[in-house]
Amino acid sequence: MITITDSRIEEYLLKLQPEYDPHLREMEKMAQDRQFPIVDRLVGRFLYLVTRLKQPRLVVEMGSGFGYSAYWFARAISINCKVVLIEYAEENIEYARRLFAEKGFAARAEFRVGNALEIGREYRDIDILFIDIDKFQYPDAIEAMLPNLSPDALVIADNSLWHGRVVENNGDKESDGVRRFNEFIFSRNDFFTTIIPLRDGILLAYRLK
């Protein structure tokens, strides 16, 4: 396991970026208490900024957990735009539904329970596709979703450095999935792809019209 970013730097960044939104803090606390993996606040803020720049009409999330990243997307999109949360665990989606309703985000979100690869394909002209499902499924996910992306879509994948295990060679199927996913998308000339070594690695692939 490799430390991707020095912890003193992370601390400095968090101090610079206070967040007073009680719903965010509730989710961050819950993630900590339950040891539930979420993209953290630094990644959340980065997703927010990228989404503001992109101005998507439709964001589809594959693997929403209890809605932390979706909450950042919902904050960043305009009214009449939509974020779709897909998650296999019903209790997570019910939590997200309640929290979004409290925040007034219900109208800009759709909540789906089930298999992300199946449900994801129901959507077309996706402007931002966010991938955060089981890592061994990443290659299948991108292949399945390519026809459903808008011509200038942005694909964002969490854990694209997988705790640094992409540079080791353990042969486990999760690391292998992430590595093959990275190689697949970087090899495509119709995407401009880069990985930001923020937290566990955020891959951004922008489809070139």
Place this chain on the structure above:
Amino acid sequence: MITITDSRIEEYLLKLQPEYDPHLREMEKMAQDRQFPIVDRLVGRFLYLVTRLKQPRLVVEMGSGFGYSAYWFARAISINCKVVLIEYAEENIEYARRLFAEKGFAARAEFRVGNALEIGREYRDIDILFIDIDKFQYPDAIEAMLPNLSPDALVIADNSLWHGRVVENNGDKESDGVRRFNEFIFSRNDFFTTIIPLRDGILLAYRLK
């Protein structure tokens, strides 16, 4: 001095992202030979992606060196859009001018020699402001340029972690400049700001309309 990103991760990222552009490689080699500081390829690719998302009409660079970052901006902008290079060393600007001409980028660039704070103020409605001058000047630069930004401008500053020295307390004027700059821009409610711990720290501040 703190290692912001593990070197094995940087190597992995570079291998995934080959660049066959001979001008880029020439500049990267020259930077290495002369020990001239440039944003590296990973940052260059990140700037490219952000610029594609932002679609700026006018990019102004304060502190262009011999044009490496400007080259990435020039690649990313549309025709009829412009990147302004400002640099105090004439030989650097002459190098950039020749290289841009060879690449066919001359029409989308303006080359200025002199004080970045003075020359920068000649431009209005700046969509992307890139700051990479002497670090102690960062606070003055942002204050001087605020009135010249477009309503949804993106400010990008290189070296916003200054080799990790922002978390130490050496009292040198360069670290102090970066720290004060970060605090200033993060404290403003009209900007949404975040720092990406890529190479030496890239600050992104998006002006909220």
